[in-house]
Amino acid sequence: MPLTREQVEHIAELAKIALSEGEVELYREQLSAILDHVAALQRLDTEAIAPTARVLEASNVMRPDVAQASLPVEDVLANAPSRRDDAFCVPPVLEEPYEL
């Protein structure tokens, strides 16, 4: 079943991606075609099959809990688009900006 424009807009909202009007229509068509193709899986009876999330058998890999140095703060912040002192800077989250 083809996706609606509203569904595509909802997915974009969840994925936090701003789309143009043209992109909404393009992705509506392309994602619908891909979903149509993957519907082939519904032909298989998988009632008794366990899902595979990963192929390795190991789980909860442990290591000695030894304190070690992290990357220096300057290295971590070197790629920040915007910083203030030792912090990343972002636009206001709340509607009313407030001073610390």
Added chain:
Amino acid sequence: MQVHELTIREAQRLLARGEISAVALAEAVIDRIVAADNDVRAYLTLTPELALEQARAADLRRAEARRSGADSLPPLLGIPLAIKDVLCTAGIHTTCGSRILEDFVPPYDATVVARLKDAGCVMLGKTNTDEFAMGSSTENSAYFVTHNPWDLARVPGGSSGGSAAAVAAGEALGALGSDTGGSVRQPAAFCGVVGLKPTYGRVSRYGLVAFASSLDQAGPLTRDVADAALLLGIIAGADAHDSTSAAVEVPDYAAALTGDIRGLRVGVPEEYLVPGMEPGVEAAVRQAVAQLEALGAAVERVSLPHTEYALPVFYLLAPAEASANLARYDGVKYGYSAPAGELWEMYKRTRGEGFGAEVKRRIMLGTYVLSAGYYEAYYLKAQKVRTLIRQDFERALARVDVLVAPTSPTVAFPIGAKSQDPLQMYLSDVLTLSLNLAGLCGISVPCGFSQGLPVGMQILGRAFDEATILRVAHAYEQATPWHTYRPALA
């Protein structure tokens, strides 16, 4: 033969005998890049000054060892290599072929890069890739298209198209790529070089920028099988920085290259000779299978009955994992950040403007299949069918030692031929995806030509049994001339 056409092992011998210096070797390859890369466009970032500095240091170290009588030198001392631009390189731009990381300079090296450096390699630069390794042609790079050295009007394959083209064109002696659904093997096939996808967990993923974490593995692209064995031996092995890297012993891969495959059982999966396959590809692979038989292998047909479901499973699971992994590109910590007065607006504009069309398509698809109401029908269903695909391989590889198949149903296609139709592009990977879903190892080797373009055969093996696929690939290579052909690039 010209210096830039040497294999890694030939260059090692010349360096060890003092017949060439690391500086002369690096200069020859850099000259080749200058001459060829305007046409091929394999590199996103070139690091010639660093390469020459490392080469000078390599020469000093070798001279020092000669004076002091020490004979243990790192195995890649002075060998010029290229790195796919999805692997982090400390102090060197790592863009993932994306605008969103245009200015990103990693503070650390990927483990595989650190291991190559520790082994003494000379770093030539970073190679082009489909954005975040999502693609099969390198056309999804946000920067430019890489051209196939065998025919500049055609794609080099992808997503490790830059690495494959660089090795084929003599612009590096070897390279690293990454393979999530065929991204090392398919470009290796299209460019007439060797490409190896290690078993999931064989090679550390630390510093390999995540696309689909249950599928991604880095692997070598080289001019012959022995070079692939050499590079794999250096990058393989457990890493404290990646808990999914396996504590499985790394054998001496060079010792596996015996040239003897008598009695080895080779399975040919009937589902891999797909309808619509290019006749020249099918003919070359059938000829190669006959060659393996002539070398003493016992060939039989096997079945991987769920093969047709690999494409839908992959294009549900990989985008789902990608949608989570790429949530980190939020314009806060690194990368592109769109100006906006409010946080949510900043996220949306940053991602809308920073990501290219294919990446947005996959994030959207992955977000959808993980969203409330669709998770079971799509994501969980795909994970269950993944189990069936794994079981197919387990059964087949209980009967035979390796599987052989074409790497791709076609040779390299013309630039632009599939870029408007994502589903057609995805079908280019139809023969490589299953192996990643099963988490096993595979190697693509040149096995002939169709329409004057290279054809690749992939040899697939059991988990952590890279030694056997290398042995088969090497025995085949020694009996055939294909790896000696070079593109007639000006």
